[in-house]
Amino acid sequence: MTRRGRGSTGPGRPSNLPSDGYEAPAPVREGPSGGLVVDFHGDDNRRASYDLGTLPMPGWHPLLAEALALRIGSSGDIRTLSGADGSWRVVGSLTRFLAKTFPSPTVPGDLTRAHVDAFHARPDVSPRTRYDDMCELRLQFADRHLDGRLPADAWDAFNRRLKRVDSEPAGGYSHGELDRLTAAARADTARIVRRIRAGEQLVHQLHHGPGELDRRSRERAEVLAAMAATGEVPWPDPGRSVSQYSWRGELASQLFLTWRDMAPLMVLLALVTERNGETLKELPAKHRVLEDRAVELVVVKRRHGTKKWFETVTWEIGPKERELHTPGGLYLLLLELTARSRGFCGSSSAVCFWRNGFKQQVAGRDEHWAPFELKLRHGSSMKLSEWAATRPKPVLADPPPTPKTKKEQVRKPTDRPTEEPVPTGPTPLKVTFNRIKTSVDARRTKQLGGHLPSSAKSNTAQVLFKNYLKPDEATREWAEEVMTEALADAEQAARDAHAAAVERRGEPTVIPDAESPQQLQDAGLSPQTARELAGGDLDTAWTACEDHDHHPETGSACGDSFLACFHCGNCLVTRTHLPRLLGLLNGLGMLRQRMSEDAWWRRYGPAWVAVRYDILSKFTPEEVDKVRRQPLPDALLDLVEAPWELP
Structure with a gap:
């Protein structure tokens, strides 16, 4: 057991202490x-x-x-x-x-x-x-x-109170943009892998089967073997009319990663691992392979609070032919591609490669380096958007929205003219680690059905929503579709529950044009029921009950909630009940704003459907609007719920 890291302390193993005479450096x-x-x-x-x-x-x-x-x-x-x-x-x-x-x-x-x-x-x-x-x-x-x-x-x-100035978080990519970006990064990474493995294979043949190489391949293999042994990339002959910078870069790329390889490789890492750019730049070379199925390593997640920077992750390796699709396989591939440069620069970082040291005035083995050990800002040299725009098949953004009609383009006098013209042709995609992180987080959230606690991977659910999901337009559109479908399903479930109850108990009787006993009797009611209904003797909370002592299903006295009256054959509704029904709908609408949609539809949905579609539809719209414009009575919801149980 080492005296550093996890497991270095415990019962009988005191923590390390500084030597005698140690003095902390002055701040x-x-x-x-x-x-x-x-x-x-x-x-x-x-x-x-x-x-x-x-x-x-x-x-x-x-x-x-x-x-x-x-x-x-x-x-x-x-x-x-x-x-x-x-x-x-x-x-x-x-x-x-x-x-x-x-x-x-x-x-x-x-x-x-x-x-x-x-x-x-x-x-x-x-x-x-x-x-x-x-x-x-x-x-x-x-x-x-x-x-x-x-x-x-x-x-x-x-110490004054300052008005917060927030920069607008960047949204993610659309489905098409994300698919095109992923395909481009995977294709370019595959070409990088084939190029370096071809160089390694040439060096291997030189050492184990030189007779199988022709003269030209042997000369090239000898140059690569010398580079592999010393880490030094030779300069072209003085008589060559080529750019020394480009010539050395092309030669070095046959055995080592270079700056131009970083953009597609890091983009693919961000897409596959679903980690931000800072974490990927600081990936360590130290890892542990678990039964050839997964790789375990410690990654850095900044801004997680004191002593919460480091997180142990386990990434699936997958089969060899799927190494560009799994996080563990891609990580091990990165270590393979950077192994020689890491050995020359002596770094413990996973991201090591060769750079032309002419501008930095370094040469030989010093041209191999781990740029992110010193500063993470070196990542600006990767130029992700430039890579996407200059590759043989550029990664293009989605076309702009369809132009508005002339009527929609009319501006108000206070509107300012747009400074930047709207592009009309295909434009290259702007690639940033933030937009990639937003896109992959949104994709994972959709795959998990929108459940934020399960979707949160490297951030809390609150940070995931505020910084990654909320500014993403595609996620908002998807969430609106999900909510619309969920509300439609909830309403349909309420309709089905109302229909099932009506089938068992009978349908309420709605008499919209009768108020006097004679009119009610002409509508089909018995003389006694017509007189009692006109006098209000049969009224309940919002409607009237024809026979309270004989429930349609049980035959005994009714003990159901007043909300169940709307699914009962004993229910009677006349024009005099219309104000109370509209008041009930207003009360249910206020409750809907104060409780979850799922709970509201379960609790009040069937009654709302019955009133809204089966009862009010029997009255004319003019009559309903006339009553709605008048002061409505209280909803009387305390008759069906204990007041202390209301949300």
């Missing part, structure tokens, strides 16, 4: 130039040092250095290098701005509310940047160790 130290320096060591082992001596306003340096150290130090909330760079950028922006003000606050005690207000209202930066800068400075100065270091009115200006 703020003095740099070689005499300025104050704040060091950063992130949870991903990336490091940086920030020298305040390079900034103006030296009177501010002690306070800013202490605030920055509390923010990005070992106990601070910033744990990534990009986050620390952002905090440092805001410190530089503040000092450079204050240096240009008049009168300039040379020390923190001279800062006023007017200075803070002017910094917040800078006209040369975007509203989002102003909002982020103010939030960052408020967090830096809010530490309890800095209480009282700023004037009260200045701190109050930093």
Whole structure:
């Protein structure tokens, strides 16, 4: 058992302690130039040092250095290098701005509310940047160790309530766009695999069967074998009229991955593993194969909170011929393609390849590197959209929507003209890791029937909905279709329940044009029933009951809920009941907004269907509208439900 990592502590195995005389490094130290320096060591082992001596306003340096150290130090909330760079950028922006003000606050005690207000209202930066800068400075100065270091009115200006400025999350791809992108990434990755495996096969033949190679293949194999042994890519002969940069890149690509291979490979990884770009850039080479069926590795998921960055995942390997379709198979394929470069650069990262070191002034084995060990920002060199647009068969976006008619194109006087013209021809697809992540999350959610707790994979259900599903137009359309179908199914179930009850108990009697006893008697009622109905003696909650003592099914006294009257042959409805029925519908509509659709349809759906379609349809629309325009009575739902049980 090692003394590091999981299993290193436990009963009888105390945790590691520093050696005697150990002193923790100071959060703020003095740099070689005499300025104050704040060091950063992130949870991903990336490091940086920030020298305040390079900034103006030296009177501010002690306070800013202490605030920055509390923010990005070992106990601070910033744990990534990009986050620390952002905090440092805001410190530089503040000092450079204050240096240009008049009168300039040379020390923190001279800062006023007017200075803070002017910094917040800078006209040369975007509203989002102003909002982020103010939030960052408020967090830096809010530490309890800095209480009282700023004037009260200045701190109050930093601590103001800010209007949040959110950038609109990007939606995902349509089904057609996602299918075309997947096919393109898989096809290009397959070509990369065939190219490198052909080079490896040539080197293998040189060592084990050189006699089977012709002269030209043997010469090429010898060059590749030398590259495989030393990691050095030769330069072309001086007499060749070719671009040295392109020639070396083409030669190196026969044995190593290069920058141009990264775009399709990383896109396919994002599509198959359903992980974001940051996690894929930091995939480790260390893994464990489980019975040749799956591969287990520890991935990094940033912004999951302190000490929640690392997650153990298990990816299916699948058969060899399906390695481009399964996450485990594609991961092992990535390790195969990058094995030689990893050996030359000595990295533990899965993403290692060869780059032409002319611009970076490196040569030989140093041209093999793991770019994302230093900074994740190196991913901008992959140029995903450029790859999609410049491949032999470009990946195209869906055509724009059908143009509106002339009537729909009429603008209001206050409308501004569109600055960017709507493209009319096919346009290349814009490819980003965010849109890929949104698309695959939406696809997984649809496959699981929209159940968010089951669909959440690398995020919580709340984050999945807010950042990935809500901004995706295709997901919204799918959700609307699902809801429409679900409501239609619920309504049909209520109709079926009402029809089944009517078949057992009989259909209510609706007499829309009779009110007096004689009219009711002419409509088919017995004289006694007509007199009692006209006098209101048979009324219940919303209708009347012809024979309460003899239930149509049981023959005994009725004990059903008043909501069941609408499915009973003893039910009588006249024009006098119309206001109460409309009041009931209003009450049911209010309940529908306060409880789930499923529960509402189960509880009130059959009664609503009976009133809406079987009873009100017997009255004329004009008569119903006339009653609806008058004040309606209370819904009287407390007669069928205990008030404390109402939602």
